[in-house]
């Protein structure tokens with residue numbers, strides 16, 4: 001049997017087998033998708049006597065079928081398409097075959113409404129889908145001017161060719177996608193890497209080389225233990241951020257865990273400028289601290305002199321008017337000192353320059369002392385000060401007594417200050433925590449002016465004064481800001497409730513450990529000892545300070561000797577025996593710390609307790625003083641009673 005072209009069935013079969021054989025082999029030689037597609041078109045036209053053949057592939061982005069190769073009379077024979085046809089799934093015969101995933105032979109296109117007329121009418125059409133992994137990835141399409149040209153043998157042979165080529169087309173496509181992804185990854189100016197828990201670098205882009213160096217990458221694995229630890233943490237506990245630095249560059253590193261995988265994605269951004277800015281800010285903070293330290297010395301030293309001299313003047317014979325002036329002078333001096341102290345205290349808290357100084361103490365006796373001192377103030381104002389601290393009676397706790405006292409002093413002081421009628425009440429509660437510690441809560445309630453609801457949220461901010469007369473009442477606007485920070489230092493909470501015109505309630509809670517009474521200081525030492533005839537060397541470059549200290553020492557029965565410099569002190573120490581030395585820290589040429597070091601560097605010098613005196617309140621000064629060999633450090637202006645107590649503790653004689 002011959003067909004219309006006079007070709008026998010046997011010949012046709014032979015051609016089909018040859019075609020399939022050809023594609024089975026040629027596919028391995030083709031180097032691109034275009035090679036394959038043009039080969040399909042070419043062979044179909046030549047070997048199957050088609051007049052044209054077009055191959056469409058699905059465009060991944062638009063999901064349209066796009067003409068990628070075409071061969072025949074109605075299109076350019078060159079393997080380059082100027083204006084490729086696009087077709088949606090379902091559109092025309094090609095789109096409909098793509099949608100169904102099955103080949104179609106249209107014997108008469110004139111009776112098929114899907115047929116789209118192109119440059120001229122073709123009367124029959126064959127369209128075969130290219131399928132990969134159950135998905136249509138393209139369509140091979142041929143049209144013919146005669147009706148009924150295509151038969152099922154051609155359709156089957158074309159289906160086979162499509163199946164043979166589909167794999168390689170898909171492979172090329174995924175290779176292209178891969179290349180795009182790799183180029184995209186490599187073009188990233190930020191380091192991007194993939195590292196497993198063993199430190200193997202699985203993948204990295206060009207921008208990663210510097211960071212890999214810092215991670216101590218030896219070409220296979222990273223050897224930086226900190227980085228490895230971070231990577232392992234990320235795998236086990238989730239994402240995190242850390243910083244890395246080389247000599248010239250700093251990075252913020254983001255680690256991202258990948259579900260069920262033992263590797264992490266690492267993305268880094270350069271933050272050199274940011275880190276530098278942070279370092280500069282830190283340096284500026286330190287500079288500021290130093291500035292504050294010397295400012296505190298500069299301001300507090302003359303203030304100390306003023307206040308101490310008023311104390312001395314007070315012990316002389318004065319007339320009524322002089323006493324009055326002196327009282328006013330002392331009040332202003334103390335106020336100024338309070339302000340300077342508040343500013344310094346606040347700055348120290350801001351700079352985290354204070355330390356928690358925990359010790360055991362009896363809570364109710366500390367509170368009782370506070371209450372007693374504030375009772376006088378309340379009485380003077382004609383208001384009451386009540387307390388109910390029964391709940392904490394006889395409890396010894398371990399905490400920072402000074403900071404706690406500072407908070408309560410501020411809160412009680414404010415309550416009395418802002419209450420003109422009625423009074424103030426202090427309540428203390430104690431309750432056990434699960435871990436064996438206790439939670440102590442103080443409530444300071446007053447019947448004073450109260451705080452307007454609109455301002456209550458800002459009450460703990462610096463220099464916030466709610467009332468117009470706050471300054472007149474003796475405020476600095478720093479008290480509550482300091483309290484808030486101090487309470488945070490103690491790990492506690494400070495809160496307020498208030499009704500304007502009715503009063504306020506400040507509540508402070510903190511956790512503390514209970515201790516046995518033996519841990520606390522012996523309060524009776526002071527009464528047992530005395531300073532009669534104790535030889536005290538007072539070293540200070542400031543004449544007024546020398547006079548003040550020596551006057552007090554004489555009042556306590558001690559024998560003071562003055563030295564106005566570190567050099568003079570060393571000379572005096574060489575020739576005389578002293579029981580104790582009071583040494584100013586800030587002195588020109590040779591300061592107190594250097595003088596102390598020099599003294600103790602000579603092993604022949606007898607051991608003498610040296611107590612430092614400083615107007616500067618910073619923890620590092622204390623450390624330096626103790627490191628130099630000083631036994632203690634007292635802040636100026638000193639409270640005469642606490643100086644006396646320190647000296648009594650050090651060198652006091654036992655009373656009979």
Ligand code: ADP
Nearest residue numbers: 414415418465466467470475476477478479480
């Ligand atoms: P100050 O030194 O002015 O008291 P604080 O920071 O301690 O500074 O308090 C800030 C402001 O909060 C006060 O000026 C006052 O207006 C208000 N305030 C504080 N405590 C009370 C209180 N117990 N009753 C009413 N107002 C208060």
